[in-house]
Amino acid sequence: MTTETRAGRGRGEGAAATPDFSAAGRVVELDIEGMTCASCVGRVERKLGKLDGVQATVNLPLESARVTVTGDVSDQQLIDVVDAAGYAAALHQSEPDDDGGAQEVPASTLRPRLITAAILTLPVFVISMIPAAQFPHWGWVAAILTLPVVTWAAWPFHRAAAVNARHLSSTMDTLVSIGVTAAFLFSAYTLITNPAATAQPGTSMTAHAIYFEVAAVVTTFLLLGRFLEANAKHRSGEALKALLNLGAKDADVIRDGAEVQLPVDQLVAGDVFVVRPGGKIATDGVVTEGHSAIDTSLITGESLPVDVEPGDTVTGATINTNGRLLVRASRVGSDTTLAQMAHLVSQAQSGKAPIARLADRISAVFVPIVLGVAVLTFAAWLLAGLPALESGEVQSAFTAAVAVLVIACPCALGLATPTALLTGTGRGAQRGILIKGPQVLEDTRSVGTIVLDKTGTVTSGELSVTEVIPLGGRSAGEVLQLAGAVEDGSEHPIAEAIAAAARDAKGKSGALHVVTDFLSASGGGVRGLVHGPTADVDGTDGPAPSQVVVGRAGWLAENGIEPSADELEAFRQQQRSGATAIWVAVDGGIAGILNLKDTVKDGSASAVARLKELGLRPILLTGDNAAVAAQVASAVGIPAGDVMADVLPEGKVDAVKQLQGEGRTVAMAGDGVNDAPALAQADLGIAMGNGTDVAIEAADLTVMGNDLGKVAESIELSRRTLKTIKTNLFWAFFYNAIGIPIAAFGLLNPMIAGAAMAFSSVLVVTNSLRLRRFGKSDAKRVTVS
Incomplete structure (x- = not known):
């Protein structure tokens, strides 16, 4: 399997x-x-x-x-x-614990080991590598400081190596355990048998066979990498917890004619509960009384609130923007839409296994070979020197065998991934890019298709007035000011957008016109008497007030206003363009049409072009209608054939699965709760940092802010970091491949092996530090690698 x-x-x-x-x-x-x-x-x-x-x-x-x-x-x-x-x-456990549960244990266990190792390793490294910092018999101090590092701090590696050995297998932990132990024991043996090696200060590293700093540094760096990995594991389960926390905690339920507040988990199907303006809908149900507009963006991704009336279905965790509603619960507990979305995230995560690290795959073969070579070296030297065993050939055989283990000590190998990962992720943090873990890097290399959620990712996610079409002889500015004045009294998101546009157009010239006799109809529109800028509210000064009606066609009809055939055609034309069109009538006649759209973010078009340069095929995925999706896709350079519109949250997961079923490796970029299951299903999930915590936790890469260009940059940085890690691993194993045979033939004593080991580490670290230049003017672009 x-x-x-x-x-x-x-x-x-x-x-x-x-x-x-x-x-x-x-x-x-x-x-x-x-x-x-x-x-x-x-x-x-x-x-x-x-x-x-x-x-x-x-x-x-x-x-x-x-x-x-x-x-x-x-x-x-x-x-x-x-x-x-x-x-x-x-x-x-079916639900994550509030405190994070058992997944917190590895990180909390590694933290004290890492801190202890770092504190003790620093002086060992200084006195071992810098002759000026040495003092008489400094080797004994180094041995005492290193002992807790290679025993207690390195215990997770030793324990894992023992478990693997019991099953006749080996991993990276085996290599680390053997290397650290060999370096320490050989150094201790040399110190005991040759106390003069460190008796005097100012000893260069080639003048002694003491390698305590090797054992300490390797342990500390690998503990740091393991600690960061444990934290990433812990965060993996937080998406589900955050998703469940989005739901309402309590509900105002009608029981025996009285209103009673109950925890949501006590709701049963058939209960009728009250939802007030600004409140969350407790569970999935059907409206039995009231009219309102429901903000469903967290669940469906739709930027436009949905008007509801008796008989309409509503979804738990969505927000009632205005109007009081009575809702009869239809689905509760694990049957709700929110719970099903949580299940989708959990399913997508639990059905898959992690990347097999390159170092582990190689070490599975490398470790047995190194051990075999060391044993064969010792045996060969003994056999070759049988006639003269008493002349010190046993010591030579032991020295050659230990040289093999020392040269094979995974110092550079241990630094290869952590240093590149730390440098790459550190540079990413400076650039507003967060990489969850090392497995993400390889995913970016193979990705060929990227699915972009529209709302909040490609577009701003907020409605704004994009055009005013004046009719009936009035100017566009006048129509906007009249509509903005009356809409200012409503809490509906469309009303807020119109009022904001009117204020922006007015600038510093003053407040909006005075409105009296204001009336708001949920799901329909607004009406009011708009007075001139100098009028009192009783209308005694200035021109006579204007009766302004703003809203849908049904609301106009209720106020006795019927658009002409030409006006209706103009209205339909605006709707076909993908805009949300709103009527404006003044004193019984049509005065104009307001267009509202979810505007494309600045830089989205160039970001899509950059994604194409990286070898990715962008696909626009949205819950909005086809007309809106097509217009956005055209604006950013995505072909019409790569647009998926009218897609529900479950459909987003199916869309990703469909692309994967075609043999594609798929990345997904989104910011809403509705994107979380698709982010988890995709081979690479990318969350916009201005989005919800659920999307961020379900994703592998997080880009801070709302710049789609950061998505392309995150993939580029990840590929660069992966390339650096692979280069580091190549040189680490290349050094071993060359050094081990030389040591086996007795041509490399442990002191030179230690120097070579230090050089390989310097090479690996230097190569990793090149990532600090990522994003600067001289940084090279990274395409498919």
Whole structure:
């Protein structure tokens, strides 16, 4: 059984790699502790797969397994099998704990080890590498300071290496444990057998065989990388928690004719509850009384509020912008739309396994080879010197064997990924780009299609007046001022946009006109008497007030206003352009039409062009209608054939799956709650930092602010960082490949091996620091690598 290459993602090849869970059977979710790498994932899957009727997919970042059982296997048997493999398993809790649950433990456990290692490593490094900082017998101080680092601080590596050894396998932890131990023990042996090596200060590193700084530095850097990884794992589960927290906590329920406040989890289907202006709708239901406009942007992504009246359905967690509503609950608990969206996020994450790190894949072969070479070296030297064993050939054999282990010590290998990742992510933070973890980097390399959510990503997500079409002889400015004055009394988002446009047009010249006899009809429009700028509210000064009616066609009809055929055609033409068109009537006649649109962000067109340069195919995905989507796509340079409109939240996930089913590796960029499941399903999820916490937590990359250009830059930086890591790993293993044979033939003593090891580390760190120049004028562009 194979695993997918990305935790929480459904890439193309994953369609074949993921076990088929569609067969009848129960699904068991397990929490698993103790896994450190891809080989751990494979071991747990193989052990579980040996049980009759059991299929499993293990997720390393979430430290979980999703197991389908079609045979007669109990939950305890599953747990026992995982425990026997060397890991700790327990049944998964259905809801995350408020304090983060068990996922907090790895990070909190590593933190004191990391701090201790860093504090002790600094003086060891200074006195070992700088002769001027040395003092008589400094080696003993270095040994005492290093001992806690290579034992207690490095314990997670030693423990993992022991678990792997028990199952006759090896990983990066095995390599680290052996390298750190060999460097420390050989240094301690040299110090004991040759106290004069550090008896005097000012000793250069080639004049002694002391490598305590190697053991300490490797441990500290790898602990730092493991700590950052543990934090990323913990954040993986917070999307689900944040999504569930969006719902209302209480509901005002009508019971026995009285209004009673109850927790939402006590609602039952059929309950009637009250929703006041500005309040959240407690659960999915049907409006039984009242009219209002519902802000559904968090759930559907629609920028335009939806007008509702008795008989219309409403969704839990959406916001009632104005008007009092009575709603009869139709779906509660786990059946609600919000709960189903949370389930989609959880499903998309739990069905996939993490990337197998390149270093782990190579070390699985590299470690046994190094151990074998060391043993063969020792044996060969002994055999070659059998006639003269008493002349010190045993010492030579031991020295050559230890030189092999020292030259193979993963100093550069241990620095290869953490230094590049730290430098790349640090530079990204300076540029407003947050990368969740190292697995994200490889995903950016293979992505070929990027799905862009329209609202809040390509567009601003806020309605604004884009055009005023005057009719009936009035000027555009006059129509806007009259409409803005009367709309200023309404809390409807469209009214607020019109009033804001009127204020902007008026500038510093004064406030909007005075309005009396104001009336607002939910779902229809507004009406009022608009007085001149110098008029008193009783109309005694200035010109006579104008009766202004603003809203939909039905509202105009209720006020006895009928547009002519030409006016109706002008109105339909504006609607066909993708705009939200609003009538304005003055004193019983049509005065004009206001167009409102969700405007395209500045820079979106250039960002789309940059994505194309990076080898990506942009696709616009939105819950808005086709006319609006087509207009936005045209404005930013996306072909009409790459537009998906009228898509619901579940449909966004299906759209991503459809593209993946065509063999594409898909990235998704979005900012709303409705985007969270699709962000989790995509091979690479990119959240806009001005969006919701749910979208950010469900994604792999987060770009701060609302600039779509940062999306292209985030992919570019990730690819650059991945390229740097691969270059570092190449040089780290190349150095070992050259150095090990030389050491085995006795041509490289441990002191020179230590110097070579230090040089390889300097090379790796220097290469990583080049990432600090990313984004500057001389930085090269990175395309598909």
